[in-house]
Amino acid sequence: MKSFRKYISEIAGLRFVYENLELNSSAGRKKLLKSQLFTKEFELTVNIQALSEIYDFIQDKKNKKIVSDICTTLNQVNDISASINNIRFNRVSDDIELFEIKKFCINSQKILKQISPFDFSLILLHDLSEVITILDPQNTGIPAFYIYSDYSPELAQLRKEKDKAKTPEEAENLRLKCVEIEDKIRENLSKQLANYVNKLEYNLNRLADFDILIAKAKFAVKFRLTEPKITKEKTIYKGLFNPQIKTILESQNKNFQAIDIEIFPFPTLITGANMSGKSVLLKTVALSQFMFQFGFFVPTQNAEIILVEEILLNIGDNQDELNGLSSFAVEILNINKIISHAKSGKKILALIDEPARTTNPDEGKAIANAIVEILTELKVNSLICTHYSGIKANKKLRVKGLQNISDNENINIENINDFMDYSLIQVDEEKAPAEAIRIAEILGADKDFIEKAKKEVNNI
Amino acid sequence: MPFLKEILKYKSLSIIGTEKNTGKTECLNYIIQSLKNSNKTIAITSIGIDGESVDAVTETPKPEIEIYKNNIFLSSEKHFLQKQITAEILDVSEKQTSLGRLITARAMDTGKLIFSGPPDTKWLKEEIQNSQKYGVDLFLVDGALSRKSTASPSVTESMILTTGAALSANIPTLVKKTKFICDLIELPVFETNLTNELLQIKNGLWAIDSDNIIHDLDIKSTLLLDKAKDKLYSKGCVIFASGIITNNILEFMRIQKNIKETILIVKDFTKIFVSQEKYNSFTKAGGKIMVLLKPNLISICVNPWSPRGIVLDSQKLREELFKAINLPIYDIKALD
Known part of the structure; x- marks a missing residue:
C-alpha cells in the first residue's frame, strides 16, 4: 500500500493540503507521511470521531490558550523511535539518546497534565514519571542530561579527585576510571529503561496522532471542511469544492462554484463543453475521497461517502511519457487496472477522464462504451467524463456550461468563468454538447481558423 | 587583559583570520581562559569543522580549544561523542549537519575539545538567539577561512581579526593586505531610514x-x-x-x-x-x-609565526600595523 508521502506527488491538491497543515512535531510529520489509507470502517470511524472531538476543542474560544500551549509542547516532541529501538534490542544508549528519552518523557508528562481536564477518547497517555525519575536523579525537571555524580558515590569521589589532580597523567588515569564507571551506569540505565519500551512507544504514537489531529482540525477550520459520514449505498456530496482552486480564485476576488454530485455503484457519465470544469470535478472528487480515507474532514458542505479499498484514477497529467509510454497506452493500462481490481472483488472508486480520447473517434467511442458496460456489470462506483456522443449509460449528467447567453455578450478568456455554470443537470439524450468551436472563439483563436472550422462542422 | 572589557560590551563575537594559521584559535583560547573566573556565561561554537588537532590545510599542529566548567558549547554529534570531558546535554537539534545533529551542552569539567558547529550562518544565527535561554552573556564564534560571513554584523555583534606571518612574510605587504581588509570592515554606514x-x-x-x-x-x-x-x-x-x-x-x-x-x-x-x-x-x-551594517571591530591580533617557519619581529609588526590601522593590536603570545 502506498503512503501519504507517495500520494502527495500523485494526487492533485493533496500537496496543497499537506503544505497547509500546521504540524508541530517531527514525530507527527513522520507518522502522517508514513500513514496509509483507512480501508476499515471501524478504524476510520474512530479516527473521524477523534478528529471531531479535537475540532470542537480547538473551535472553542476558551481553549485558545491551552491549544497554543499544547502546540508549543508538541513542538518539542521529536521522533525518538530510533532511541527506543536501541533500548528494545538491549543496546547501551549513549548520552544523546538518554537525553532524548528524558526530554520526551518530560514533554509527554507536560501534555498529560495539559489535557487532563479534557476527555479525549483517542489521546490517552501513559504516566512516564518513573522514567523521568530514573534519568533525573537531581530531580530538577529540566530537560538536560549527563551521567550525574548522583548515580554513584564512587564516581562522585573520582571526579572530585580528578579536579584536584596534580599531573596530567594522574588526571588522565582518573578520567579513564570515571569513563569505566560511566559506561556501567549507562548500561544499567538502559536496562532499567527497557521495562518502559512499550509505554514510550505508545506515548510517542499517541503524541504524533495528537499533533496530526490538531493540524487536521485547524486545517478543517481554516478551509471550512465538513465531517464526513460513512455510507454504503451511494456517495453524496452537497457543495463540493476544491480547497486549492478556491483559495486561488478567492485571491483574485472570484468565487469557486461548489457542486452537488452523487456517485453510485455503477458509472455515471458526465458530458459538458470544454472549459466547463469536468476535469476539476473529477480531481476534486478524487482529492475528497483521499482526504476522507486519510482521516481528514472533506471539502464540502455535506458528505456521505462510501469507503473503498482502492481509489483508481485516469485523469491526465501523467508523467508516463517519460517512461516511454504513449498517452493511449497509459490510459489502457489504467483502465485495465480498474477492471482487474473490480474483477478481484475489491471495492473501488474509479474516476476516468475522457477515456479513449487519443485514438480515432469510431474506435474511441466503442472503447468508451465498453468501459461503461463492464463497469456497470462489475458494479464499480465510478464517474466517467466524455465528449463522445452515443455512449450508453444508466445515469448521465451534463455540466450546464454557457447557457442562455445572448450572442452580443462579450465573453473572453478573462471573464469566461463568470458566464460558466458549473452545476450538473441530469440528461437523457445521447448527444454530447457541441461547443468546442464557440469556446475556441472565446479563447481568442485566429478568425480564419474559426471560420474554416465552422464551415467544416456545417458540412457534417 | 587588555580587550576583555571591550568584548563584554557585546553579546556575540566572531574571530576571523586573514589567513589560516594567523592565531585564531589561540585568540579564542585566550578569551575563554581570561573569562573563566568572570561569572559570565560563555557559549562557544565554530562555523563548520574546527578544533582538529592537526590543521587540515597545512597539516601543522594546531592548538585545541580548551573549555572550562560551565562553558556552553555547540558541536556536532560526531565530535560530541568523541569528547573527553564530562558535559551535560542541553539540547539536540532536529536538523542534521554533515557530522550528525548539533548538540548544545554545558561543560562539567575542564578540558580540550574538538568541535564542529552549525554549517551555515542562518543556523548559527538561530543558535545565538536560542542560547539566550541558557543565560549566555557572550557567544563566541570561531569563524573559518573563507567563511567571513560569520562575522557579518547581522550574525555577531562584534569581531576580532587575526593576521600574521601566514598572510605574508614581508611586513609592509602584510600591513598593506591587512589594512585593506580593515578598510572594508570599517566602511562607513549609509545612514537611512530604509x-x-x-x-x-x-x-x-x-x-x-x-x-x-x-x-x-x-x-x-x-x-x-x-x-x-x-x-x-x-x-x-x-x-x-x-x-x-x-x-x-x-x-x-x-x-x-x-x-x-x-x-x-x-x-x-x-x-x-x-x-x-x-x-x-x-x-x-x-x-x-x-x-548598511558595520561590525564592531574590537581589535587585531597578530601571530608573527608562520607554519613555514618564518618568525617576524612582533614588536615591529604591531607598530607598523597600528600606524596603518589605528586600532588596538595584540600579540596573544607576547601578552603573558
Whole structure:
C-alpha cells in the first residue's frame, strides 16, 4: 500500500493540503507521511470521531490558550523511535539518546497534565514519571542530561579527585576510571529503561496522532471542511469544492462554484463543453475521497461517502511519457487496472477522464462504451467524463456550461468563468454538447481558423 | 587583559583570520581562559569543522580549544561523542549537519575539545538567539577561512581579526593586505531610514533616488550587469547591491561619467569580493562604497609565526600595523 508521502506527488491538491497543515512535531510529520489509507470502517470511524472531538476543542474560544500551549509542547516532541529501538534490542544508549528519552518523557508528562481536564477518547497517555525519575536523579525537571555524580558515590569521589589532580597523567588515569564507571551506569540505565519500551512507544504514537489531529482540525477550520459520514449505498456530496482552486480564485476576488454530485455503484457519465470544469470535478472528487480515507474532514458542505479499498484514477497529467509510454497506452493500462481490481472483488472508486480520447473517434467511442458496460456489470462506483456522443449509460449528467447567453455578450478568456455554470443537470439524450468551436472563439483563436472550422462542422 | 572589557560590551563575537594559521584559535583560547573566573556565561561554537588537532590545510599542529566548567558549547554529534570531558546535554537539534545533529551542552569539567558547529550562518544565527535561554552573556564564534560571513554584523555583534606571518612574510605587504581588509570592515554606514527594508531584499540591484524611494533596477545580479548597462543609472547614482559585489561592477562604474556621485551600498563587508587594486581605482576615481551594517571591530591580533617557519619581529609588526590601522593590536603570545 502506498503512503501519504507517495500520494502527495500523485494526487492533485493533496500537496496543497499537506503544505497547509500546521504540524508541530517531527514525530507527527513522520507518522502522517508514513500513514496509509483507512480501508476499515471501524478504524476510520474512530479516527473521524477523534478528529471531531479535537475540532470542537480547538473551535472553542476558551481553549485558545491551552491549544497554543499544547502546540508549543508538541513542538518539542521529536521522533525518538530510533532511541527506543536501541533500548528494545538491549543496546547501551549513549548520552544523546538518554537525553532524548528524558526530554520526551518530560514533554509527554507536560501534555498529560495539559489535557487532563479534557476527555479525549483517542489521546490517552501513559504516566512516564518513573522514567523521568530514573534519568533525573537531581530531580530538577529540566530537560538536560549527563551521567550525574548522583548515580554513584564512587564516581562522585573520582571526579572530585580528578579536579584536584596534580599531573596530567594522574588526571588522565582518573578520567579513564570515571569513563569505566560511566559506561556501567549507562548500561544499567538502559536496562532499567527497557521495562518502559512499550509505554514510550505508545506515548510517542499517541503524541504524533495528537499533533496530526490538531493540524487536521485547524486545517478543517481554516478551509471550512465538513465531517464526513460513512455510507454504503451511494456517495453524496452537497457543495463540493476544491480547497486549492478556491483559495486561488478567492485571491483574485472570484468565487469557486461548489457542486452537488452523487456517485453510485455503477458509472455515471458526465458530458459538458470544454472549459466547463469536468476535469476539476473529477480531481476534486478524487482529492475528497483521499482526504476522507486519510482521516481528514472533506471539502464540502455535506458528505456521505462510501469507503473503498482502492481509489483508481485516469485523469491526465501523467508523467508516463517519460517512461516511454504513449498517452493511449497509459490510459489502457489504467483502465485495465480498474477492471482487474473490480474483477478481484475489491471495492473501488474509479474516476476516468475522457477515456479513449487519443485514438480515432469510431474506435474511441466503442472503447468508451465498453468501459461503461463492464463497469456497470462489475458494479464499480465510478464517474466517467466524455465528449463522445452515443455512449450508453444508466445515469448521465451534463455540466450546464454557457447557457442562455445572448450572442452580443462579450465573453473572453478573462471573464469566461463568470458566464460558466458549473452545476450538473441530469440528461437523457445521447448527444454530447457541441461547443468546442464557440469556446475556441472565446479563447481568442485566429478568425480564419474559426471560420474554416465552422464551415467544416456545417458540412457534417 | 587588555580587550576583555571591550568584548563584554557585546553579546556575540566572531574571530576571523586573514589567513589560516594567523592565531585564531589561540585568540579564542585566550578569551575563554581570561573569562573563566568572570561569572559570565560563555557559549562557544565554530562555523563548520574546527578544533582538529592537526590543521587540515597545512597539516601543522594546531592548538585545541580548551573549555572550562560551565562553558556552553555547540558541536556536532560526531565530535560530541568523541569528547573527553564530562558535559551535560542541553539540547539536540532536529536538523542534521554533515557530522550528525548539533548538540548544545554545558561543560562539567575542564578540558580540550574538538568541535564542529552549525554549517551555515542562518543556523548559527538561530543558535545565538536560542542560547539566550541558557543565560549566555557572550557567544563566541570561531569563524573559518573563507567563511567571513560569520562575522557579518547581522550574525555577531562584534569581531576580532587575526593576521600574521601566514598572510605574508614581508611586513609592509602584510600591513598593506591587512589594512585593506580593515578598510572594508570599517566602511562607513549609509545612514537611512530604509535600512530594514533594504536588508530584506534578497536579490538584484536597486536604486535609491533623491526622494528616498527604492527602485528595482531589474538587474538580477551584478554578474549580469553586461546585459543591463543602460538600466544601472536610470534612477540616480545611489545603487544598492543586495547580494555580493565583485570587481566587474566597480570596473563598470569607474569608467562612467557620474562616478564622482556614485555611492554603491552593500549589506555589510562580508558581501564584498573585490581585489585591492580594483577597489583602489574605484575610490580614486571618486566612487564610494558604503554599508548598511558595520561590525564592531574590537581589535587585531597578530601571530608573527608562520607554519613555514618564518618568525617576524612582533614588536615591529604591531607598530607598523597600528600606524596603518589605528586600532588596538595584540600579540596573544607576547601578552603573558
